[in-house]
Amino acid sequence: MAKELKFIDLNYKPKEDLICLFKIKPARGLSVKQAANTVALESSVGTWTEVKNENYVKRLRAKVFSINGNLIKIAYPEEIFELDNVPNIFSSIAGNIMGMKSVDSIRLEDVSFPKKILMGFDGPRYGISGIRKMMKIKERPLIGTIIKPKLGLFTKDHARVAYEAWSGGCDIVKDDENLSNQKFNTFEERIARTLEKANKAEEETGEKKAYLVNVTAETKEMIKRAQLVEDLGGKYVMLDIITAGWAALQTLREADFKLAIHAHRAMHAAFDRNPNHGVSMMVIADFARLIGVDQLHIGTGIGKLEGKIEDVEDLLEEIELKNVKATHKRLNQKWNNIKPVLGVSSGGLHPGHVPFLVKNLGKDIVIQMGGGIHGNKLGTKLGSTAVRQAVDAVMHGIPLKEYAKDHIELKTALNQWGIPKEK
Ligand code: CAP
Ligand code: MG
Numbered sequence: 001m002a003k004e005l006k007f008i009d010l011n012y013k014p015k016e017d018l019i020c021l022f023k024i025k026p027a028r029g030l031s032v033k034q035a036a037n038t039v040a041l042e043s044s045v046g047t048w049t050e051v052k053n054e055n056y057v058k059r060l061r062a063k064v065f066s067i068n069g070n071l072i073k074i075a076y077p078e079e080i081f082e083l084d085n086v087p088n089i090f091s092s093i094a095g096n097i098m099g100m101k102s103v104d105s106i107r108l109e110d111v112s113f114p115k116k117i118l119m120g121f122d123g124p125r126y127g128i129s130g131i132r133k134m135m136k137i138k139e140r141p142l143i144g145t146i147i148k149p150k151l152g153l154f155t156k157d158h159a160r161v162a163y164e165a166w167s168g169g170c171d172i173v174k175d176d177e178n179l180s181n182q183k184f185n186t187f188e189e190r191i192a193r194t195l196e197k198a199n200k201a202e203e204e205t206g207e208k209k210a211y212l213v214n215v216t217a218e219t220k221e222m223i224k225r226a227q228l229v230e231d232l233g234g235k236y237v238m239l240d241i242i243t244a245g246w247a248a249l250q251t252l253r254e255a256d257f258k259l260a261i262h263a264h265r266a267m268h269a270a271f272d273r274n275p276n277h278g279v280s281m282m283v284i285a286d287f288a289r290l291i292g293v294d295q296l297h298i299g300t301g302i303g304k305l306e307g308k309i310e311d312v313e314d315l316l317e318e319i320e321l322k323n324v325k326a327t328h329k330r331l332n333q334k335w336n337n338i339k340p341v342l343g344v345s346s347g348g349l350h351p352g353h354v355p356f357l358v359k360n361l362g363k364d365i366v367i368q369m370g371g372g373i374h375g376n377k378l379g380t381k382l383g384s385t386a387v388r389q390a391v392d393a394v395m396h397g398i399p400l401k402e403y404a405k406d407h408i409e410l411k412t413a414l415n416q417w418g419i420p421k422e423k
Helices: 032-042 086-093 115-119 127-135 155-168 187-205 219-231 246-254 268-272 281-291 309-320 351-361 380-395 400-404 408-417
Strands: 017-026 063-068 071-077 103-112 142-146 172-174 210-214 236-240 260-264 295-297 342-346 365-369
Touching: 017 032, 017 086, 032 063, 032 071, 032 103, 086 246, 086 281, 103 281, 127 260, 127 342, 142 342, 142 380, 155 172, 155 187, 155 380, 172 365, 187 210, 187 219, 210 260, 219 236, 219 246, 236 246, 246 260, 246 281, 268 281, 281 295, 281 309, 309 342, 309 351, 342 351, 351 365, 351 380, 351 400, 351 408, 365 380, 380 400, 380 408, 400 408
Parallel strands: 142 172, 142 365, 172 210, 210 236, 236 260, 260 295, 295 342, 342 365
Antiparallel strands: 017 071, 017 103, 063 071
């Protein structure tokens, strides 16, 4: 343990630094200040003992400039990073420190990027307004489905289910996170056949229909697959950004396809579920926006997966606003030219959840239902119609129960799953 707290400077006013907000629980016998010093040291230029040339690199020290109970803020001089290399940044700010003995637990709650880092990235190609323009949907939430069963369908059935969903009223059909290039449903055949159905549904309905195929794979293969999507006239690709990794997301975005990127966050909970340790979803969302996803899963606050609606609202602000204001658990961020990302609400949703989602998250979201569409007793097509009806009802300010009286698809869904009481 360092005797002098050289990495604490409570008078420091950050300028062009990258700021991190951490929640830490010091190990027994240590104060928050001592533990914070160790965090700043290990995540910048220091190690467990003094070494030669320390004076030489002094200017690159990270500085703990705020301590508020267990919440500490650390400023990292931008010079210590390769500015356009996200894996490199994570190796410092969420690297060794996550396993240090001097903290019982440590959670990176938020990060705020200085201008120089923002300038190294393009952010989303389309963002909310670009997606709305592409899909020709002005105001209402976008409606999406995930093909279910999530694995095992043969390609022709996958394409048929997609077609039914589009015909019934979905705008977006996406692969599930664990579908890639399995024998029963290979990538090449799936993209070709499903895009054919998207075109057919577009012609028949006069609406835009998008297929979000999962290109998650080793990076060269990922690029090959994205290229094929572009060549076949697709609009979107989907990437499992956590399992593929930050470098893969950078590779995909920097390849500069004309495709929108839908970011699935499978495995995020390994980092963010423990409220005292790990990396928060806020941080994941920040880097996803910085690199440039167009859509990002942010949770529901009501469906099958862990997460409070307040946290989902905070996340939505983080990815949508131009200027994000600090709260006790969040840092401010000016996003400059980086576009807003469209939030995706998904996981255990059914039509009865639509009023809650729009009330709490607004209209600039994608509402996604897998089971809540394909599980409808009337089947996929009418299951999609039921969601569309729920969205129409909410957009016209009509209670679902009333709208369901002369809309049998919605009525069926509500009979199956009900309308949850608001907490
Ligand atoms: C939803 C889903 C999505 C989750 C991801 C699933 O299906 O396809 O992957 O929503 O979670 O596999 O669970 P259902 P999140 O609609 O049938 O639940 O959005 O929280 O990242
Ligand atoms: Mg899924």
